[in-house]
Amino acid sequence: MIKLPEQAVIVLNELEKNGYEAYLVGGFVRDLILSRETHDIDCATNALPDEIERVFSNFKQSQIGKDHGTIGVKIKHDWIEITTYRFDDETKDHRRPKSVTYAPSLKEDVIRRDFTINALAINQKGEIIDYVNGQEDIKQRIIRCVGNPEYRFYEDALRILRGIRFACQLNFEIERNTLEAMHKQSYLLNALAVERVYQEFKLMLESDSIYPYFNNTKDILSVFIPEILDLDSQLLMKIDQCNSWLKRFSLFFIHQNEEKIRIRANHLKMPKKLIKDSVDFYYCYNHEYNDQEIDIKRMMQVYPRTIILEAMELKKIIDPEHYSEKSYQLLLKMIQDNVVVSIKDLNINGHDLLNMNIKGKAIQETLNACLEAVMLNKVENTKEALIQWVNLT
Numbered sequence: 092m093i094k095l096p097e098q099a100v101i102v103l104n105e106l107e108k109n110g111y112e113a114y115l116v117g118g119f120v121r122d123l124i125l126s127r128e129t130h131d132i133d134c135a136t137n138a139l140p141d142e143i144e145r146v147f148s149n150f151k152q153s154q155i156g157k158d159h160g161t162i163g164v165k166i167k168h169d170w171i172e173i174t175t176y177r178f179d180d181e182t183k184d185h186r187r188p189k190s191v192t193y194a195p196s197l198k199e200d201v202i203r204r205d206f207t208i209n210a211l212a213i214n215q216k217g218e219i220i221d222y223v224n225g226q227e228d229i230k231q232r233i234i235r236c237v238g239n240p241e242y243r244f245y246e247d248a249l250r251i252l253r254g255i256r257f258a259c260q261l262n263f264e265i266e267r268n269t270l271e272a273m274h275k276q277s278y279l280l281n282a283l284a285v286e287r288v289y290q291e292f293k294l295m296l297e298s299d300s301i302y303p304y305f306n307n308t309k310d311i312l313s314v315f316i317p318e319i320l321d322l323d324s325q326l327l328m329k330i331d332q333c334n335s336w337l338k339r340f341s342l343f344f345i346h347q348n349e350e351k352i353r354i355r356a357n358h359l360k361m362p363k364k365l366i367k368d369s370v371d372f373y374y375c376y377n378h379e380y381n382d383q384e385i386d387i388k389r390m391m392q393v394y395p396r397t398i399i400l401e402a403m404e405l406k407k408i409i410d411p412e413h414y415s416e417k418s419y420q421l422l423l424k425m426i427q428d429n430v431v432v433s434i435k436d437l438n439i440n441g442h443d444l445l446n447m448n449i450k451g452k453a454i455q456e457t458l459n460a461c462l463e464a465v466m467l468n469k470v471e472n473t474k475e476a477l478i479q480w481v482n483l484t
Contacts, residue, residue, distance in 0.1 A: 093123055093217040098166035102134050102173065103215040109146045111138040114197055114212035114220065121208045124219070124229055125261070134173045135200050135212065139193065143173050160191050176200035179246055198222050205243060205250045206257065206269075207235045232263045240272035248279035252291035255308055259298035270307070277311040288315050289359040296339045302331045316355065318343040329409050337365075337398070338405045341372045345409070349373060368398060375402035380418035387421050388466050391432040396422070431465045431472050434458045439477040447481065457481060 095103075099115055106113035113136045122129035136143065143162040144152060153163030153170065160175040176194040194200050197212055197220065204210040207225040219226065223237050234254050236243045244251050251273045258265050265273070280288065292315065295301055305312060305319065306327055313320050319327070322343065333339045344352050349370050356366040371394045380386060380403070390399050400422060407414040431437060439461060441454045449457055461477050464470045470480040 093213060093219070095123075095213070095215070095217060096132070098169050098171065099132050099134075100215060101166050102132075102164065102171050105146055106134075106136050106138060106143075106173075107215065109138075109142075111136050111142070111146070112197065113138075114214055116201070116212045117204070117209050120211040120213050120219065121225075121229065123213070124211070124226065132169065132171045134171060135176055135197060136173060137176055137195070137197075138173075139175055143175070147173075158191070160193065177203070179203040202237055204237050205247070205253060207237055208233075208257070208261075208263075210237050228266075232261070233266050234258050234261075234263050234269060235266040236269045236272070240269045241276060244272055244276045244279060248276070248283055249287055249291065251277065251280060251311060252288065252295075255304055255311070256291050256295045256298070258304045259295045259301045262300055265304075265307075273308065273311055277314055280311070280314045285315070285358065285360050289361060292316065292359070293336065296336050300331055301339075302328050305330065315359065316343060318347065318351075318355065321346060326409060332408050333405060335401055337368055337372055338401055341369060341376065341402075341405060342409070344369070344373060345376065345405075347373075368395075371395065371398050372402050375399045376406060378402075379413075380415045382415055382417040382421070384421055384425070385467060387418060387425060388430060388432050391422075391425065391430070396426050400426070431462070434462050436472070437461055437465065437477065438472050438474045439481075443474065443478065444481070447478065449481075460484065 095115065099119075103113045103115070113134055115132065116135045117133045119129050119132050138146065140157050140160055140162055143164075144154075147162070147164045151165040153165075155161075155163065156172065156174075160177050162173050163170050164173055165171075176197060177200060178192045178194050194203075201210045201212060201220075201222050207223045207228045209225075210221075210223045211225045212220040214220065228235050234257055236250075236254075254265060254269060254273060257263065292312075295304075306324055309319050326342070330339050330342055333342060344355070352369050352373055353366065356369055361369075375390065375394050375398055378390060387399075400419075403414065403419045403422065407416075407419070429436075437458065439458075441458070444454050444457055461470075461481065464480060465472045465477075470476050
């Protein structure tokens, strides 16, 4: 018997004591079976949205999804989505249903779902209800569509990317018919909002092991990131050695340029900070490090030190002949020592220089000179040493 979290029990109990059926459904049940940490709790019920609102009238609610039969209820510190059993009607744009029709039972609700591993339900007693052999697919580590995969993807093309993402996250194999339908209908991805595509792609890149899935679905992924076709299998294989999202994303652009990075990132509507990080990474990766302290310090003046570090680490993975271990160790030491690379790090400021009768533009010029001297190790970064150095120059 599976033990349910307290907030889930509260939801099921409130609905049942008011005469309604209630089950936990979807990825929450899958993750419980897999003993994975899970956050989003979803509940399915035969209660209609207005009835759900009445049952939970003493709880904070969200009606954002009410048109689709969903009411959000805050239990303790968690939001739980409670949705009326429903059929999937015809969709528009291969994503959004044109209308919602409520279903009479849990079974009708479950068999409309995307993959068998997500089509399980669990009751308040911790008993699993499985109409689609989802438990066996979890046991065999298989991603399989519920019903006809071509129809499922035509209904909602995002399911293609979700299937690949689940395979990456869970290290499951995509069942043959499901994979064939993904390839056949990958053109449907063009109809999706790029924000949803980017969200799924980002989650893929954050998964542990992605090379086997990316290598087998290049044609699918190329619909929104065509640069993957420029990577041979040997280079793409390195992606699992990359331990950050930024390294993995940047791998697709090591043979590109800033303009192409910006075009792709903007097309995916990536956040501005991630676009800047990706461009910075490109330049840090392609910089020719010469094993000199001042070279590293100059880079630290322009780029975030963590991005320089990650770029060096990617260079070591995919281009070891041009990787400098000495420069990498120098950077690590400089980060640890918090070396001075900007005027704000100096232990002398404009007020000190005014007291030395230095005024106007000469203040900035003197501070620049002090920074250069400290970076070149010509003077220590102490107020006394810097004042003395200024007086002598």
